[in-house]
Amino acid sequence: MRFMAAYDMMETMRNANAWIGATARTMGSFPATAMVPNPAFKMLAAWGEVTERSFGRMNAKPDWNLAPVSSSDGTDRIVEIETVLERPFGDLIHFNVQGRDPMARRILLIAPMSGHYATLLRSTVVSLLPDADVYITDWHNARDIPVSKGKFDVEDYTLYLVDFMKELGPDINVIAVCQPAPLTLAATALLAEQEPEAQPATLTLIGGPIDPDAAATDVTDFGARVTMGQLEQSAIQRVGFSYAGVGRMVYPGLLQLSSFISMNRETHATAMWNQVLAVANGTASDHDKHNKFYDEYLSVMDMPAEFYLSTVERIFKGLEIAKNEFVVDGHKVDIGKITDVAVKTVEGGKDDISAPGQCVAAHGLLTGLPDSMKANYIEPEAGHYGIFAGGSWRRNIRPLVLDFIDSNAGRKPTAKATGQAKLRSVEDDMPKPLDQSGKIAV
Incomplete structure (x- = not known):
């Protein structure tokens, strides 16, 4: 292949x-x-x-097509897309609401690199824009990146996130959706060790595979069955002459789309x-x-082969994040070093891609963080897409995430902090066992 x-x-x-x-x-x-x-x-x-x-x-790559945002004075303000940082494999972009004063809330959305463009989070962006300054990671289609730009694997992805967080400053509130959740957790831990003054104010992880073995899905079953050799031979292809990335090894978006569709x-x-x-x-x-x-x-993008293969091998098979053994650029990342970034996890009760239990596993790794700065929420009837882009997100999850941000913005206690918690503890919010037979929300 x-x-x-x-x-x-x-x-x-x-x-x-x-x-x-x-x-x-x-x-x-x-x-x-x-x-x-x-x-x-x-x-x-x-x-x-x-x-x-x-x-x-x-x-085709979808357009953002964002409608103007209504302001408190009744005027509609145009949303302009600005590039804050430009990188070969992905940019940091800002949705600048023209003429609006800077908002107290600043949010960085970490979009998945899992076959779809960042525009998959369009409705998430639209729901947050009236109440926050919003930034997002805009990953590029690998077939359009010349081979001369080099490789891009899970370590490079993590270092990109570190650069993006450092660029935006310590008052940024990070929300990672699905696939990037474990790598965002690792990037935050890396900052906690090396540049603690650059850590984000809060971290929200939505439907991410922190510990894929915590709850089985078709995705984790596939990862367990196939060997890395089989995966490389069957899934990896070389970009043809029609694109700027000619010769680059990629996991084609069309293959990823076919696997998504086959699940439902x-x-x-x-x-x-x-x-x-x-x-x-x-x-x-x-x-x-x-x-x-x-x-x-249906709009899909190719992933660099090394990113796809290293994700399967290190995150799903090797469980390097779940075991707190992840290494970036020769440095072993210790997630327990996160001591003053409030962390919230969100799961969908009917998520058949990242099932309940996979994301909340992050709290077990945060050994240096007080329970008062940990929170978990489960939306019982939500599928995978519903927890960040559907009615469940708009009605229930979004208000809770914004409350979490407001409760913890600027709050930087140490691991020895005591006293009355501003948040319910993880144990208080732990869900009861749920039926996981629900299908993907369409």
């Missing part, structure tokens, strides 16, 4: 399916077909429209067929609920 031909073949199949969809849409939409009282033509056009859009989105194949198939019926009946729209979700969900 590690050849350009394999990569080009996948892209050819995607392109061909988009072309077939466009052809079907055109044939079913011929004006002459309107004279034939047969719904087959309308269904053909509808199927073609949904197919063309679906496969076409897989090759029936759900996605039903959603697509219902959309075909909606288009045929004239009840669909360009920005309806289905298109808003799948335009983002």
Whole structure:
């Protein structure tokens, strides 16, 4: 599989399916077909429209398309995207609400590098912008990064996070979503050891695999079954000549997308067929609920091969974070060195990607942090995406995270701190056992 031909073949199949969809849409939409009282033509056009859009989105980076933010004086303020730090594999960007005074809350969202673009967190950003200055990590598509820029693995990722936190200063509140949670925890610990004055004010970890073995999912089962040799041979491909990263070894986004879809194949198939019926009946729209979700969900990016392989080998198989044995640039990181950064974990009761128990395991590693600065919350009915981008996030989780930030902003006690806690302890918030048979929230 590690050849350009394999990569080009996948892209050819995607392109061909988009072309077939466009052809079907055109044939079913011929004006002459309107004279034939047969719904087959309308269904053909509808199927073609949904197919063309679906496969076409897989090759495009979504725009942020952020609406203006209403201010307290009743005016709508334009959101401008600024690059704060530019790096080969990812930038630190700021959503600057023009004309607005600096906000007391400053939040850095750590977006996943797991096959989707940072725009997957668009609704998260939109929900936070009225109440905070928001920054986010904008990871680049590996196929667009020349080989001359070098490698990028889990250690490089962690060092990027360290640089981003240092750039924003100690009053920043970090929220890591899913995949980057363990590496964000490690980056914070690295700062605690080497530059404690640069540590963030708070750290919120949402649905991340701190200890993948704490609760089994299809993701962890796959990681346990496959060997690293099998994974490298079957999943890694070399970028073709059509892109700036020609020759770079990557884990293609299309492969990652196929694995995501296979986890809930029936759900996605039903959603697509219902959309075909909606288009045929004239009840669909360009920005309806289905298109808003799948335009983002189907837009995928390639990951550097070394990042993907080192994530599987060191985070999932070796459990280096869970065992507090993670090494960055030759230095063993001790998560117990975090003593004055309040940490909150958030989990979804029906999360079938990072199941309840995986993220809250972070608190067991924070041996130097008082219980009064640890908090955990579980949203019983939320799937993986619901805990950061759905109704559960907006109604329940977001207010709790903002309260957590406000309660701990600027608070820097030592590990010996005593007294009445401002937060409920982890033990108080520990969830009762839940049924984990729920499907992904779509």
